[in-house]
Amino acid sequence: MNKLKNCSGCGRLYMEIGQGMCQDCYRKEQDDEQVVYSYVRDHDKCSVQEIVDGTGVKERVVLRMLKAGRFIASGLEINYPCQGCGTPITTGKLCSKCSSDIINQADRLKAARKVQKVDRSRTMYNSYRDK
Numbered sequence: 001m002n003k004l005k006n007c008s009g010c011g012r013l014y015m016e017i018g019q020g021m022c023q024d025c026y027r028k029e030q031d032d033e034q035v036v037y038s039y040v041r042d043h044d045k046c047s048v049q050e051i052v053d054g055t056g057v058k059e060r061v062v063l064r065m066l067k068a069g070r071f072i073a074s075g076l077e078i079n080y081p082c083q084g085c086g087t088p089i090t091t092g093k094l095c096s097k098c099s100s101d102i103i104n105q106a107d108r109l110k111a112a113r114k115v116q117k118v119d120r121s122r123t124m125y126n127s128y129r130d131k
């Protein structure tokens, strides 16, 4: 069943048929994607910022293509910054370091609590000695 949705590109109401935006924006983005494709064909292993600067296509569009795996499918290696630390990565949202950081986060929180306890007792000891 079709339903009305707000276009992710221009915000107007449109009939959602699976493309995620209105016909106008969809057509425009398809044009943009062609521009990006021909750019990355000539500039192998470029960054998202280079694509944006080189084509004038919105970063949002380029990132959406990345997330959809468009470049990977065409065998191109595009790097973009890790959401955690900004290191250039070519797949996923985080670099391998940040993803393992997330896994270790619970452990690190526990460790941080231990350190706080130690600090408090040391402060008590110091203030006692200062008298």
Ligand SMILES: [Zn+2]
Residues within 6 Å of the ligand: 007, 008, 009, 010, 011, 012, 021, 022, 023, 024, 025, 026
């Ligand atoms: Zn639109």
Ligand SMILES: [Zn+2]
Residues within 6 Å of the ligand: 082, 083, 084, 085, 086, 087, 094, 095, 096, 097, 098
């Ligand atoms: Zn990272």
